[in-house]
Amino acid sequence: MRTTKLPAGVDVPVLGIGTWRMGEQPERRRHELDALVCALDNGMTLIDTAEMYGDGAAEELVGEALAGRRQEAFIVSKVLPQHASRKGTIAACEASLKRMATDYIDLYLLHWRGGVPLAETVDALERLASDGKIRHWGVSNFDTDDMEELLALPGGRNAQANQVLYNLMRRGIEFDLLPWSRRHAMPVMAYSPLEQGVLLREAEVLRLADEYSTTPAQITLAWVLRDEQVIAIPKAGTPHYVKQARAALDLRLSPIDMQALDRAFPPPRRKVPLEMI
Numbered sequence: 001m002r003t004t005k006l007p008a009g010v011d012v013p014v015l016g017i018g019t020w021r022m023g024e025q026p027e028r029r030r031h032e033l034d035a036l037v038c039a040l041d042n043g044m045t046l047i048d049t050a051e052m053y054g055d056g057a058a059e060e061l062v063g064e065a066l067a068g069r070r071q072e073a074f075i076v077s078k079v080l081p082q083h084a085s086r087k088g089t090i091a092a093c094e095a096s097l098k099r100m101a102t103d104y105i106d107l108y109l110l111h112w113r114g115g116v117p118l119a120e121t122v123d124a125l126e127r128l129a130s131d132g133k134i135r136h137w138g139v140s141n142f143d144t145d146d147m148e149e150l151l152a153l154p155g156g157r158n159a160q161a162n163q164v165l166y167n168l169m170r171r172g173i174e175f176d177l178l179p180w181s182r183r184h185a186m187p188v189m190a191y192s193p194l195e196q197g198v199l200l201r202e203a204e205v206l207r208l209a210d211e212y213s214t215t216p217a218q219i220t221l222a223w224v225l226r227d228e229q230v231i232a233i234p235k236a237g238t239p240h241y242v243k244q245a246r247a248a249l250d251l252r253l254s255p256i257d258m259q260a261l262d263r264a265f266p267p268p269r270r271k272v273p274l275e276m277i
């Protein structure tokens with residue numbers, strides 16, 4: 001598995017698995033567990049979850065999938081902004097640890113900015129790190145000016161990643177946030193890399209899938225993964241989808257096909273405020 005480095009020097013896989021909407025439907029649970037196990041078996045050991053997902057149900061599913069093999073995984077979870085006070089962050093993290101039946105989270109993110117002063121959340125995250133409840137912390141849905149503000153805070157430079165919406169249809173970050181992250185050697189975690197399935201029906205993606213005798217999901221993921229500093233976390237609810245995602249890492253799109261994708265999904269020419277799902 002190809003890896004990228006967090007600023008702290010830790011290697012993390014560039015391809016993981018997302019869990020939003022997992023653990024919510026009893027009839028899908030078996031497939032979802034199998035998908036998570038398949039991801040681990042195939043080196044996609046970064047698992048992205050959050051207290052928000054299914055109100056804790058996704059974290060419970062992650063805990064079940066990791067039974068007996070916790071140390072193989074790199075768990076990313078998130079605290080909701082309304083819980084991100086000094087005490088609230090610690091309580092939210094402890095509840096997540098309990099649901100996942102683990103004693104540490106590898107990377108704990110502030111899900112998005114809310115009403116709590118950022119300095120207070122950073123303080124709580126630093127405390128969690130020094131107590132060993134989390135290994136690292138980062139943020140999500142932070143635009144370039146938010147990142148500048150974060151890094152100016154005491155402890156702010158300990159942030160390890162920013163998880164944002166990024167795919168062929170949402171290229172705004174290429175204008176400033178992606179270059180900013182590169183300058184700071186901080187990976188960007190691309191969420192919704194398939195635009196929640198919408199991209200899989202786009203004509204240019206379908207054409208290239210045909211040309212490469214592969215699937216639209218693989219074209220879409222191969223494009224996101226072309227950037228060495230981007231980590232993709234597709235939600236793949238079955239082992240079949242997980243295997244497709246894994247295979248995307250070995251797919252190289254030619255410069256001509258990259259240009260065709262640029263014509264169909266133009267890169268930004270000016271600052272675009274960060275989009276969120």
Ligand code: NDP
Pocket residue numbers: 017018019020021048049111140141163164190191192193194195196197200215217218233234235236237238240241242244245277
């Ligand atoms: P994705 O772009 O990953 O798309 C997921 C959808 O694509 C699902 O419907 C899935 O189907 C389908 N799919 C996956 N693989 C294939 C395939 N090979 N062929 C056909 N369809 C496929 O959307 P998400 O919004 O889920 O984003 C991924 C992850 O990012 C989330 O699960 C979550 O962990 C994270 N996220 C973080 C956010 C944040 O604010 N920080 C916001 C949004 C997402 P199926 O359901 O059947 O598996």
